[in-house]
Amino acid sequence: MVNGEIVGVFGIARDISEQKHFERQLSFNANHDRLTGLLNRVSLEDRLALDCHITRRHKRRLAVMCIDLDGFKSINDSIGHYYGDQVLIEVAQRMIQQVRPSDTVVRMGGDEFIVLLPDLLCDEDVVLVAERLMASIAKPYCVQGMDLHVSASVGITLSDGHIEQPMQLIQQADMAMYKAKQQGRNNFQWYTSDLNQRVCExxxxxxxxxxxxxxxxxxxxxxxxxxxxxxxxxxxxxxxxxxxxxxxxxxxxxxxxxxxxxxxxxxxxxxxxxxxxxxxxxxxxxxxxxxxxxxxxxxxxxxxxxxxxxxxxxxxxxxxxxxxxxxxxxxxxxxxxxxxxxxxxxxxxxxxxxxxxxxxxxxxxxxxxxxxxxxxxxxxxxxxxxxxxxxxxxxxxxxxxxxxxxxxxxxxxxxxxxxxxxxxxxxxxxxxxxxxxxxxxxxxxxxxxxxxxxxxxxxxxxx
Structure with missing residues (x-):
């Protein structure tokens, strides 16, 4: 300032792009599985609530799938977790390829995944997706020259989006998945109300x-x-x-x-x-x-x-x-x-x-x-x-x-x-x-x- 007039401005600039990148990385890590890059269980509740809202608004159907890999534990136990991790990474990629961009694939942990399919016109669409996922997952996995095999047991539940506690849909799909396990694995089963009793048994x-x-x-x-x-x-x-x-x-x-x-x-x-x-x-x-x-x-x-x-x-x-x-x-x-x-x-x-x-x-x-x-x-x-x-x-x-x-x-x-x-x-x-x-x-x-x-x-x- 000279003679009472502002003649210049002095400021200090600091590049915070690295900090912002770090914050974005922290946010990504908090919401994504580090191994596969899929969304993790932290993100599931919000995404499920959003899909229920979309389904209600459009008056359509929401399908929730619980997918558990058959034979995966034996890979970890027999030849090591490195091979199991490579299979999980490839499973995640194959699942992403079989669903729509608007669908959600979540890794819950271990060898269990959740798939959310909102805005469905008819129940038959779910069957097609389940069959595609199972066929894709069942193809061999080549890891360092070894051919490894897993299959998928799939549980499915359907909703019109009108549900007070959306996470109940995850529990229902999980029950249906265990029914698929009991039916010989490598198949899909629907949730029915009597499954609660079966799960208890x-x-x-x-x-x-x-x-x-x-x-x-x-x-x-x-x-x-x-x-x-x-x-x-x-x-x-x-x-x-x-x-x-x-x-x-x-x-x-x-x-x-x-x-x-x-x-x-x-x-x-x-x-x-x-x-x-x-x-x-x-x-x-x-x-x-x-x-x-x-x-x-x-x-x-x-x-x-x-x-x-x-x-x-x-x-x-x-x-x-x-x-x-x-x-x-x-x-x-x-x-x-x-x-x-x-x-x-x-x-x-x-x-x-x-x-x-x-x-x-x-x-x-x-x-x-x-x-x-x-x-x-x-x-x-x-x-x-x-x-x-x-x-x-x-x-x-x-x-x-x-x-x-x-x-x-x-x-x-x-x-x-x-x-x-x-x-x-x-x-x-x-x-x-x-x-x-x-x-x-x-x-x-x-x-x-x-x-x-x-x-x-x-x-x-x-x-």
Whole structure:
């Protein structure tokens, strides 16, 4: 200022663009998943409320999907979280590609995602989106030369937007997703009002199963395997049974998926293997030394890094020869990192343990993988045996399986043999071993001891 007049202005300027960028980055990180770049659960409530408003205003429909990946946990457990992270990143990209720009994909955490589909004209549109998402997710993931596989269980709920607590839609979709898991996975299910009761029953079953594992109140039953030529018992299959104190018999088909979802399958599998070997030791001490014990192996247990060591330690603990133990596997072991699974099988074979491929003929790649697997026998699935005497297709398939297996120097076990006509057909087709109700039902160990006390000729048919 000169003579009372302003002749200039002095100011200090500071570049705050870096600060603004940092603030934007903080805001982005607060609302987005750092791994996949998708919105996270923090953003979900606001976005859901907005979509409900849009749906109400346009008088249309809002669909909420809950998507959980099947088989993802086994990737993390068997080959590491890096591979799992790469799969999640690719899953996120594939999901974005299958929805509209106005739709929202959220990663809730782990391998669970939410998809919001606002402003829908008809319910059928949801089905198309669900099918596209499932097909896209199910395609192989190549990570550092490994082909990895996951699928998706999808739960869906619909709304007209008139709901006081929009987050209830997330709970409904989550319930429907668990129903999809229970229905065999890799499918989608709709929310219905009765699902609340089913979810409570599922939680109750999980808690009761945990108590049964801790108190060792589960049982193993054993079904004999019969040599087709001599009629002698040459093997036993250990089958898990649960007699609930209030609900009675609970099928493995009901509680094993619960155990797999909750992680209880690992301690359960450890108990089964240890108990089966302990009771085989008891039979050996009674002079029954020529019978093998077949134990079904959970893919989740098999893919654990110390599985081979545990098998070896269990055999040593009970003083069993390796060839007395037979591990039954299914092709689901090969879905993620088939090369590592085959390497593990070779290590088991090096111990002297026998390997059987269960449910043969029902898997996705029976023929392509058969020659690579270090197995000793295959088990023909009971679905082929049931109509074998009357259905020409089942008969032809079964004869083809037996012939192919013998050319590969593999033995063949037929499951589900229930009639004399089935047995005679299989015997004429040169099947090696029979297993089924025609010879014996699965029985507790005490009954098995009595059963094996009979003469070693072919047992009488059980009623």
């Amino acid at each position: 599922h939680a109750s079953l999980r808690n009761d199963l945990q108590k049964a594992i801790e108190t060792q109140t589960l049982q193993l039953h054993y079904q004999p395997q019969i040599d087709a030529r001599t009629g002698r018992v040459v093997g036993l299959e250990a089958l898990l049974r649960w007699e609930h104190p209030e609900k009675g018999f609970i099928s493995p088909a009901a509680f094993v998926p619960v155990a797999e979802d909750s992680g209880q399958i690992i301690p359960l599998s450890l108990w089964v293997l240890d108990t089966a070997c302990a009771q085989l030791r008891q039979l050996s001490d009674q002079g029954v030394t020529s019978i093998s014990m077949a134990v079904n192996i959970s893919p989740m247990h098999f893919q654990r890094g110390h599985f081979v060591h545990y098998v070896q330690a269990t055999l040593e603990k009970h003083g069993l020869r390796s060839e007395q133990l037979e591990l039954e596997i299914t092709e689901s072991l090969l879905l993620n990192n088939a090369d590592q699974a085959i390497e593990t099988l070779h290590r088991l074979k090096a111990l002297g343990v026998r390997i059987a491929l269960d449910d043969f003929g029902t898997g996705f790649s029976s023929l392509s993988y058969l020659k690579r697997l270090p197995i000793d026998k295959i088990k023909i699935d009971r679905s082929f045996v049931q109509e074998i005497a009357t259905d020409h297709n089942d008969a032809a398939i079964t004869q083809g399986i037996i012939s192919m297996a013998h050319h590969l120097s593999l033995k063949v076990v037929a499951e589900g043999v229930e009639t004399a006509s089935q047995m005679e057909f299989l015997k004429g087709s040169r099947c090696d071993v029979f297993q089924g109700y025609y010879f014996a039902k699965p029985m507790p160990f005490v009954e098995l001891e009595a059963f094996l006390g009979f003469p070693t000729s072919m047992p009488d048919r059980q009623s």
